[in-house]
Amino acid sequence: MEQFDVLVIGGGPGGYSLGIAAAKAGLKVALFEKEHLGGTCLNVGCIPTKYLVDKALAMDKVRALVKKDIFRDAGTFSFKKIQAGKAEVTGKLVGGVQFLLKKQGVQVVTGEAALKGDRVVSCGGKEYQGKYVVIATGSQPMMIPIPGHELCIDSTGALNLQTLPRSMVVMGGGVIGLELACAFAGYGTEVTVVELMPELMPKEQKEAVRVVLKALKQQGIRLLTGAKMLRVEKTPAGLKAVYEQDGKEGAVEAEQVLMAAGRKPNFSGIDAAALGLAMNGKFIAVDSHQRTNLPGVYAIGDVVGGYQLAHAAYAEGEAALADMLGRDEPYGTVPVPVCTYTIPCFASVGLTTEAAKEAGYDPCLGSFDYSANGMALAEGASGSVYVVMDKATKTTLGVTIVGENASEMIAFGADAVRDRLTVEQWQRMVVAHPSLCEMVREAALDAFGASIHKG
Secondary structure (H helix, E strand, O other): OEEEEEEEEOOOHHHHHHHHHHHHOOOOEEEEEOOOOOHHHHHHOHHHHHHHHHHHHHHHHHHHHHHOOOOOOOOOOOHHHHHHHHHHHHHHHHHHHHHHHHHOOOEEEEOOOEEEOOOEEEEOOEEEEEEEEEEOOOEEEOOOOOOOHHHOEOHHHHHOOOOOOOEEEEEOOOHHHHHHHHHHHHOOOEEEEEEOOOOOOOOOOHHHHHHHHHHHHHOOOEEEEOEEEEEEEEEOOEEEEEEEEOOEEEEEEEOEEEEOOOEEEOOOOOOHHHHOOOEEOOEEOOOOOOEOOOOOEEEOHHHHOOOOOHHHHHHHHHHHHHHHOOOOOOOOOOOOOEEEOOOOOEEEEEOOHHHHHHOOOOEEEEEEEHHHOHHHHHHOOOEEEEEEEEOOOOEEEEEEEEEOOHHHHHHHHHHHHHHOOEHHHHHHOOOOOOOOOHHHHHHHHHOOOOOOOOO
């Protein structure tokens, strides 16, 4: 049986990044992946979704310029070529991961791996022994077994459509549902979102949510909240999604029905009961160092719950590796930004005003609109920035940005929340002009009436 320092089960963002980092630290590493390196994120998740959203956003900008008579014609587009471009990007990234793993000497084993007792992994009829084992098996789309669910497509199916549907019903108003709704609406698909909860983004800053909801409606996306999907039926013209809202039954006919009801952890090859692996509900239980209850066995990424985000998996992997190397660098000590790539993009980190009150703070909210920023006006961007400050200590508790480049700007906010920047520190900060990041500083100062460019 071949011996390794680290055995990583799963080649998604958390798994492959940990494998590369462990190899760079001088450890002998084997990584097991049954499908595609890069996992959901690179192949059928965040990267291909962002490609589709980006092209839809570009078309939205062109249409805006046509309205202003700056461009004469919005032109036409090829959905097949957009899909081909998406495949090219994902292929390039997967190839990059393969190159990096090979360069660092990580042994990649293709096939479905199974964790046995005493840190032994079997794959393809062979067994591998590790000093440490990392479970990074990710997650998969969840399908709700309503009548007619087999007629629906999941997020993977939506991303791989080669023909643009004329109409689509999206079951689920979470991150996946809203991102794909925006993408397809941008290409001209008539989109209806059916969400069971009474409101969208219930845990986000309310003022920012209102901005994004207004934008979604302006894109022609129909939003049905507090609506329970009952069944999907086949019709001569396509499909009919039947739902219940306010005690009444309604229906929407569409060419495609996308079930975006969230994701569930993938435990293929992991028999928790047989292994004696402790669980936290439907997820693997871990401590702040990503250690399970099994000696030498760690778990990271979607299988442990929490933020089901690639960058969270990266950070969890770093915490696990640090523990293997004898360093005390627990996960969860720094705030994790969350981004929803709608049109416009929505990004947040830290506390909202409501969460701050629940935590015992006395918060005040500063805001700044894109319409008062020179760079935003030059780029034709719109949106708003919100910063939650603590009145007593005048420190930064949370940042929410809705608008173009929000996913880039939120790193600025994440640093501010991590370091609990004071209003005095915000005042002394010098930010490049013109830039969108100026708005974060202005919003922080506005919480105490100190913004220069807000009337």
